[in-house]
Amino acid sequence: MTLTDTNSWTGIREELLRRIHDRIWEPGSQIPHEADLAEEFGCARTTVNRALRDLAESGLVIRKRRAGTRVALNPPQRATLTIPIIREEVEALGKTYQHSLLERACQPVPPILHGVFHASLGEDVVYLKTLHFADDRPYAFEERHINLKAVPEARARKFEVSSANEWLVHNAPYSRGELSFSALNASDETAQILDCTPGTALFSMERITWMGEEPITHVKLIFAPGYRMHSVI
Amino acid sequence: MTLTDTNSWTGIREELLRRIHDRIWEPGSQIPHEADLAEEFGCARTTVNRALRDLAESGLVIRKRRAGTRVALNPPQRATLTIPIIREEVEALGKTYQHSLLERACQPVPPILHGVFHASLGEDVVYLKTLHFADDRPYAFEERHINLKAVPEARARKFEVSSANEWLVHNAPYSRGELSFSALNASDETAQILDCTPGTALFSMERITWMGEEPITHVKLIFAPGYRMHSVI
DNA sequence: AAAGATAATATGCATGCACATATTAACGTG
DNA sequence: CACGTTAATATGTGCATGCATATTATCTTT
Known part of the structure; x- marks a missing residue:
């Protein structure tokens, strides 16, 4: 019993x-x-x-x-994935974190959603291109769109000192999000940015977050060669 | 409103x-x-x-x-990842699933752990090479080691009709596991197997599972080009 | 004043009940 | 027999209430 x-x-x-x-x-x-x-x-x-x-x-x-x-016939196998803040991830490796803003645009750049997520951030967005460093070596290249309708304060932010990611984490909480992982060959541009040879297989993570029904931000991260993402079941 | x-x-x-x-x-x-x-x-x-x-x-x-x-000061950095059974994943796409066993060896092939996981499956293992198909197109290439000390029944199994994955899911429960995701360039061999050009960026997932302190199985999956893994927060 | 006992408080949980809603089964009707 | 309608049913949700439990504040006691 x-x-x-x-x-x-x-x-x-x-x-x-x-x-x-x-x-x-x-x-x-x-x-x-x-x-x-x-x-x-x-x-x-x-x-x-x-x-x-x-x-x-x-x-x-x-x-x-x-x-x-x-x-359930086939109980789904679930794993919990901890999505690190890049700075913390780099510092956990014992390296110095840095980032530099490559581009910042407010004009409506068509979001590069690739049809991955079924959502649109609308017309009024900030577009950011950021490069994250670990000890002066490129670590990850980030392209981001921020929905200004949802986060109007982002229009005035320059995102030069604190990264957009950290600022958003503390200023624009989200209720749900979607993630997508994939592999892609380095284009000439990304190869130059990440300091590798074109064609190198790179790990990429895309994320879109919502607060309620309003999309907040869309990020596409392309990591430098050799990146691995770990998780436990 | x-x-x-x-x-x-x-x-x-x-x-x-x-x-x-x-x-x-x-x-x-x-x-x-x-x-x-x-x-x-x-x-x-x-x-x-x-x-x-x-x-x-x-x-x-x-x-x-x-x-x-x-x-919350730091909103969630956790996502739940559902690891699909390949057959279900393929069938969910409306395609027909098939798989073929490319190789099966019982002699101790050194596990290709690449130092990703801190574990060894021991000497007595089954080594399997399987190719998963979606509508006659290669979908994923699987290399697997099964620890016979933990799952002795696997020695007699041929894994020709039901895939090792599904058999293990239903017959060898595990208590914990580790996952690792990465991107890699297709080697000549994997390019041939997955019917793509060498160098193509491929998404790869490695998984090792334990029951208690005993490792059960190690899998390395290399997906055909274009694969994406999704997750929700 | 320091340590311990006690009370106050916010969330956590269980209960019994009522009604809403989705889905299936049964039933007619043409 | 094919169809739409209706009824039955299992889960979903809301409410009022009471008690449980963890944590903090307060009040002793030494």
Whole structure:
């Protein structure tokens, strides 16, 4: 018998987890509905609901109205990725961080969204080109658009002393974001900027962030050769 | 102006979000407590709680008992990455998945860990080279080592019908793993395998998984040109 | 004044209930 | 039989309330 406290929603979640792991409820099969589980555990349906909602959030079960709750067939493998602030990342390597603003434009430069994200930052944007250094060596090349409708204060900022990234982190919080990673061959321009030979495979990260329904900023980072991104499961 | 329905917890969340973004509540500052907000919005405290919990989960506010709720100083730098099973990923594109085993060896081939991960799979391993297809086009090239000490059943498996990945997912659960992403130029061999020109920038993912202290498997995936990995914050 | 006990407070959680909503099943009707 | 309509049902959400728990402030006691 399990010693889990079945009166707390976490306890119920553990018990449900156990049943899924022990294949008492097989992948793809339907599990009893909330009311039955509540009766079995001797708790309110709300409590079971909380536990099931949590499991659904982690992707272990699929819930649909009327259709009931099913054990996910292939539980998605999730990893948590920590997106570092470049300065911190460089300093963690024991190197000195520097950055230089290559370009700053307010005229509407068409955002280079490449169709990666389904969003537009609108017409009124700041466009920034920044190069990040680690010990005088180029570390990453950044292209950024900032939506001035969402962050009007950015119009006056020069972003020469503090980088746009850090300023935005502290001044324009976002509620959600999307990330996209890819590999690309260094163009002549980026090769020159990052001090490598054209054609070198480079790791690239694109990110777009929103506050509610309003896009805040779009960044495309191209890292110098050899960059690796790590994550733990 | 959007007339947010302040009677639903999502509506309240939007309004709270707006206040954070508009700096009505500055980063680091305390926001009114649940009871006050409930009264202001004319709803139950439970509903405000739901909204605040959601914001706390996304990392935008920090909540502590008695201490109250504060706007986060450093908004989230975490993203959850869902690592797809290649077959599902391909099928989600509306394409037909296929894979073919290029090589299978049991003799101790030195694992190509490249010093990325600090681990060794030991001497007794299966080495697999698999090519994954999407509609007859190469999709990803996989090199894998399986630790036979941890998964002895793998010695007898041929991995011709079901891919090693899916077999392991369902038969060798792991407790933790490490991931590493990088970009690399296609070698002559990988270019031939993936049907692209040598030198093309390719996205690569390496993963090692453990059960407890025992490494289970190490995979290196090299994706065909144009691959992108997505993630949400 | 320092240390410990105690009270106050904000969030966390559980309950019982009601109603909303999405989805499926059953049922007619042409 | 194919179709639209209606009913049944499981989850989703809101509310009022009470108690639990962590943390801080305050009040003792020595």
